[in-house]
Amino acid sequence: MNALHAVLLLCIGASTIGLHLRTTRSASNFVSFLGDSGVPMPSTKRLLSLAFEVGRLKNLTLAHGTFYFAPHSQEVEIVPNHEPSWNAVQRELLDDEIVDVERERERCARYNFKLADEANPRRRRLFMGALIGDDSMEVLRAVSTEAYDIYHTVSFIEGFQAHDLSHREMNYYDPTTPSENLNTLLQLFGPKTKVSVDYYNTTMTELVGQHGSLFMDFVGREGNTHRWAMNGMKEDDVGIIGDADEVFTRDFLRAMQICDIPEFRKGQSCIEAQVKASTLVYESSPNCLTRDRRWFHPDAILGECVDNVGNATLHPPTKRDYVDKHGLEMEGYGAGGSDFRPNYTLYHKDGLVPSNTYPLWHGTDIRMKFSGSTYGKNDGSATGYHFHNNFKSAEEIHVKYATYGHAKGELAFKMPMWALHPEDIGLAVDCANGKGDLYLDFNNSGGSALPIYYLNEDVRNKRHQHWKSIVKDEEEYWSKKIDAMQPLENENKDCWMVCGEKSGECPHFCGKNGVCCQVGAINSAPECVNRTLGCDGRECCVAASNVSNGSQ
């Protein structure tokens, strides 16, 4: 046994934990990333560094920028630094490698499906794709535990630019020194899964297309289907697009592999093609499960309909709002139906396309379009989880809202985090303080689907305590700041955005005695005294009326 094998075994040994995990890797996969002699270099870290230098990576230049494709987790030597510590309950749920027909039949029945092939049950391969940015390791541990060793491929794309096209600090790419984050990420999804972080560098100098602020998001996802094709995706495989903090439940992932799901039957026209999740939303902590609300990502689709994988003669390209092969579909070429439904009137009218087929789907189409079906468990439980805003510091939350889609720019640093997004972060702040009733704690979710990673009370409590400490620090910071302010600040200045898109008290911007109001605005806060306070036609900071204060 040579040194390389020893490292491999070590790595596999660390993650076995009683599961039926077997490696499918062969030493030959590694050769291209070893030193000239084929002998492993003394330091794995140096190996990583050499292998990931951008100038050495396969690249693909498109109209809007270049993708760089790095080696995936089975092509590089990994320094084992991730040892999942699962308890007995978690291990039992993760131990589902062997196909037991009766168990799979029951699984399918939980979603009102039948087995796809009773005589010869066979699992479909699942290819996952997402963009990656400042998502915390906590989130990545949660999503990867759920899907441990299930995916064939996990494709991440990291952009050199933020959503506003400003330069961003890379979390995974590092040309000169090895990236610890990358080394960890490559292990999280289990040894059977090919994990990669590929990179995207845009040549665009301004945001274009419909929803320009999401331009980076939309073109970045194009890289996911290129990676899937590189990794050998076929027409009968399934592609899944999500954000890095979203995942289908493990039970539903297994169901998608083996059950007869209409959207995954052979011979798709590729119009009603998505399998959408019914997703629980955890805001910042596993003990802050949003009550009465389901999200609808991630989305899955059959390989037949995936760009670079399906048959482009049968499903020719459509017209898109940013040059033909990129951006969102144009009206009549996919977009523009009522209720977000697809509209391909002009696509077919052009006469170049078989009348009963539709174009192949980009990563962005898979995320953005509304078609196909949303599946829940037949007991009403979820089929997906969204670990939203699960950041490790208040600073990261402010940065997110300053730079990502629908960005607030510098304003994001002038408002407390609960004002950044009153519905989501506001709820998580209330939850940390035990106020309000719009959330449920983990123990009390009322459904039969629970994220496997958080079926560990210590892990759960640790995250919840961490979230509480983030909230406490943020509250102290703003309370000090507000104490030092004048009773009325920013008099007559616009305040709608910075006050969290609501009227009324807004001490962090208008001062302790100021209110943010617009004369005559409907749904004004009571502090606007019967719509009498404020500026004409816009919300601005004005002195609170003593009458109103007195009457409350």
Ligand SMILES: *[C@@H]1O[C@H](CO)[C@@H](O)[C@H](O)[C@H]1NC(C)=O
């Ligand atoms: C892409 O790779 C080729 C060689 O593989 C190289 O010549 C070219 O400069 C690269 N393009 C970019 C944009 O990095």
Ligand SMILES: *[C@@H]1O[C@H](CO)[C@@H](O)[C@H](O)[C@H]1NC(C)=O
């Ligand atoms: C990204 O592209 C710009 C030009 O568009 C170039 O100046 C820059 O060096 C590129 N960055 C990387 C990391 O390749």
Ligand SMILES: *[C@@H]1O[C@H](CO)[C@@H](O)[C@H](O)[C@H]1NC(C)=O
């Ligand atoms: C793609 O579809 C065209 C049109 O139906 C067909 O002629 C061709 O054989 C298909 N190609 C493959 C590789 O299946």
Ligand SMILES: *[C@@H]1O[C@H](CO)[C@@H](O)[C@H](O)[C@H]1NC(C)=O
């Ligand atoms: C579909 O798009 C065409 C072209 O824009 C438009 O004329 C038609 O009204 C649209 N149909 C629906 C149902 O929205």
Ligand SMILES: *[C@@H]1O[C@H](CO)[C@@H](O)[C@H](O)[C@H]1NC(C)=O
């Ligand atoms: C969850 O339930 C356990 C056992 O009933 C209890 O000890 C724990 O405090 C609960 N956690 C929360 C956050 O309510």
Ligand SMILES: *[C@@H]1O[C@H](CO)[C@@H](O)[C@H](O)[C@H]1NC(C)=O
């Ligand atoms: C609010 O305005 C309405 C109509 O102008 C008036 O009838 C009502 O008394 C006012 N309420 C208060 C509390 O001033």
Ligand SMILES: *[C@@H]1O[C@H](CO)[C@@H](O)[C@H](O)[C@H]1NC(C)=O
């Ligand atoms: C409102 O109350 C403040 C503080 O009590 C006082 O200084 C101010 O004169 C009052 N303004 C009016 C218009 O009554």
